[in-house]
Amino acid sequence: MRLILIAHGLINQSGHHYMEARAFKEEAAKHYLDCKILAHRDIGPLIRDELDALPLFQHTPYKPLHKRRYLAPLLDFIFFGRAMKNQLLSLPAETITSPDILVCSITRAREILGLALWLARTPQNKHPFLVLNFMIDDISQPFSKTKHRSINIKPARFYRFAFNLLKKSFDPDRLLLSAGGTAFAQTMAGILNHPVEDFPLPVQHEFPVVRPENQFFEQAPLIAFLGWMRERKGSDLAGPVIRRVLQQHPCCRFFLQANPICWEKRWTDDIGQNAMTRVHIHRGEMTQEEYQNTMSRADLVLLPYLSAGYTLQTSGIFSEAMAMGKVSIIPEGTWMADMTKKLGGGGVLYARHEVGAIAEAILKALEHLPQLTRDMQGISSMWRESMGMKAFVQRILDAAG
Numbered sequence: 537m538r539l540i541l542i543a544h545g546l547i548n549q550s551g552h553h554y555m556e557a558r559a560f561k562e563e564a565a566k567h568y569l570d571c572k573i574l575a576h577r578d579i580g581p582l583i584r585d586e587l588d589a590l591p592l593f594q595h596t597p598y599k600p601l602h603k604r605r606y607l608a609p610l611l612d613f614i615f616f617g618r619a620m621k622n623q624l625l626s627l628p629a630e631t632i633t634s635p636d637i638l639v640c641s642i643t644r645a646r647e648i649l650g651l652a653l654w655l656a657r658t659p660q661n662k663h664p665f666l667v668l669n670f671m672i673d674d675i676s677q678p679f680s681k682t683k684h685r686s687i688n689i690k691p692a693r694f695y696r697f698a699f700n701l702l703k704k705s706f707d708p709d710r711l712l713l714s715a716g717g718t719a720f721a722q723t724m725a726g727i728l729n730h731p732v733e734d735f736p737l738p739v740q741h742e743f744p745v746v747r748p749e750n751q752f753f754e755q756a757p758l759i760a761f762l763g764w765m766r767e768r769k770g771s772d773l774a775g776p777v778i779r780r781v782l783q784q785h786p787c788c789r790f791f792l793q794a795n796p797i798c799w800e801k802r803w804t805d806d807i808g809q810n811a812m813t814r815v816h817i818h819r820g821e822m823t824q825e826e827y828q829n830t831m832s833r834a835d836l837v838l839l840p841y842l843s844a845g846y847t848l849q850t851s852g853i854f855s856e857a858m859a860m861g862k863v864s865i866i867p868e869g870t871w872m873a874d875m876t877k878k879l880g881g882g883g884v885l886y887a888r889h890e891v892g893a894i895a896e897a898i899l900k901a902l903e904h905l906p907q908l909t910r911d912m913q914g915i916s917s918m919w920r921e922s923m924g925m926k927a928f929v930q931r932i933l934d935a936a937g
Contacts, residue, residue: 620650652702770840775806
């Protein structure tokens with residue numbers, strides 16, 4: 537038996553795909569299992585050699601393939617699925633076999649279609665045990681009030697069509713569906729009419745532990761805003777929020793990741809030159825070492841996300857902050873908020889996606905930062921054990937028997 541990971545977003549060390557693939561391989565080794573990484577065809581040679589990864593896939597999990605207004609979703613679904621099928625069929629027959637466990641950690645409707653088309657062309661006695669994990673919420677849509685959501689029927693139909701096609705040629709006893717969070721799992725189960733389990737996140741949590749207590753606050757508190765920036769993540773509010781916080785708490789510091797770099801000018805203009813002396817902006821992508829070092833130095837992690845986009849969807853950055861004992865600033869009505877309430881700590885919540893509400897949450901966190909950070913120590917240990925790649929792989933092995 538081998539563990540095989542579909543890592544079609546694995547190209548370089550930026551983002552979470554590299555750490556995910558490395559952690560997956562390390563966990564397989566702990567169970568004395570061979571592991572194969574099926575990566576993007578443009579994977580860098582150093583990472584390819586380090587992970588013994590196989591360059592294969594043409595498309596990443598995120599980039600749309602078509603821009604035509606009305607037909608784009610359908611064309612994207614069809615072309616991605618066909619391309620994935622052809623790439624899997626191009627593999628030697630011994631690459632994926634019946635005793636193996638094939639894991640697609642980031643699954644959308646088009647990945648299901650690609651796998652369904654491939655399995656239909658593959659002898660049934662060669663089918664692996666298949667794990668489909670849902671991490672991207674592209675099937676729910678907000679109403680005018682962000683706390684209420686409904687299913688977007690168009691992408692839901694793609695999911696149903698692809699999954700029904702997959703079931704026609706696949707043994708349901710060799711299929712595991714999972715999602716991060718109870719609400720996400722229940723929603724996907726309703727769409728697919730198939731059980732979906734609430735699973736840990738397939739993220740790397742082998743990070744440095746939180747600094748010893750006697751080293752807290754040797755410098756002014758550092759607040760980090762990291763990741764790929766877009767308005768859904770509150771990037772447009774970050775500058776005004778920081779300006780307001782620094783007006784009332786001028787001693788704290790901010791670290792911002794301008795990725796893409798166009799955000800640098802907007803933030804600089806919004807914050808103002810005088811306040812920018814307390815702000816460091818990293819331009820573009822970060823290596824995993826840079827990312828981990830920044831997270832380890834941060835006292836607070838700013839996640840000014842639009843709650844409508846994260847009611848179901850999980851957050852890798854939040855999970856990494858929890859694993860490292862860092863308190864996050866997060867919106868009410870989200871998976872992140874549910875986790876902090878369940879565990880009794882880990883975040884300071886804001887109710888409205890507004891500059892004033894987010895700034896107020898940061899100031900409240902700064903006021904109570906010593907106690908909030910001490911409370912994180914037990915939560916961090918629990919999170920590292922139950923929510924990372926270690927737990928994710930173990931649950932898969934248990935399910936596969």
